[in-house]
């Protein structure tokens with residue numbers, strides 16, 4: 308079967324060479340005569356994998372030796388919605404509401420204390436990033452979502468705040484250069500830009516922990532996981548391994564600077580077509596457009612069937628928009644080749660010629 312152009316929002320595309328290497332490790336890991344799936348997580352071979360994954364994450368983000376710890380835990384970004392609040396929310400926290408995932412984070416945080424929504428773009432179905440809001444000094448932290456996977460908006464800048472800055476970077480971590488030292492806690496489910504579903508990366512500045520009065524169950528306690536180097540319980544061995552391979556791939560490619568260049572080129576290709584082709588319209592406000600997820604739709608719904616057939620014919624997969632937005636969403640994560648985006652753009656301009 309010919310490889311498809313995979314525009315899925317998540318789980319999603321990963322580098323082909325990572326698939327090759329990880330499938331080999333299922334048969335024989337490191338020439339050990341054992342599969343990665345059957346070895347102990349306490350074995351040296353796997354402890355090395357975990358350590359390399361944690362180190363690569365910090366290295367790629369430029370956070371080595373700056374008081375941060377990297378953890379690979381289970382439960383997805385959705386567990387981080389409550390875990391961040393469990394560990395950090397004593398009285399009141401401030402949240403920026405930019406979509407479905409922010410709203411879910413807010414809902415969980417309310418179980419632990421007061422939540423102040425500093426701004427929301429709900430009034431326009433989250434097609435923009437609110438600006439000009441203020442974050443009060445008397446909150447325990449400020450939480451935002453860097454990239455709104457569903458709506459295709461992305462924060463291009465982050466506010467300077469006097470409180471810990473917490474960010475859900477599930478769908479754009481490692482895709483663009485930022486001053487990551489501005490953040491005190493970053494979390495990201497692996498399955499958008501880093502690896503398979505099943506593990507979640509947490510980068511936390513240690514000095515923000517230990518400030519709440521409540522008892523924290525061990526599995527919910529960042530300090531416990533830091534103390535056990537992400538091995539308090541059995542980690543998601545295979546997802547961590549594949550994530551490590553993907554981070555290695557990114558480092559060998561030239562790191563975040565290099566991938567950012569490529570991501571910007573891909574984004575420019577698709578957005579130029581959306582803007583130039585009268586059959587399509589973009590969903591997100593131009594200045595807030597995501598380089599990872601481009602949301603758009605057909606101006607004339609009658610062309611849907613024709614367009615969908617052309618997409619299928621071109622081997623394009625996973626382009627359907629989320630039900631809360633409709634239309635189409637092209638997710639163009641790190642591993643996506645520019646070629647795949649060109650293929651999509653060609654289909655869009657072919658449609659214009661035909662229509």
Ligand SMILES: *Cc1c(COP(=O)(O)O)cnc(C)c1O
Pocket residue numbers: 317382383384385386408452454455456475476477478496497499
């Ligand atoms: C996918 C996604 C989530 C949810 O991740 P799970 O790992 O499925 O819990 C949260 N936030 C953002 C920004 C996402 O894209």
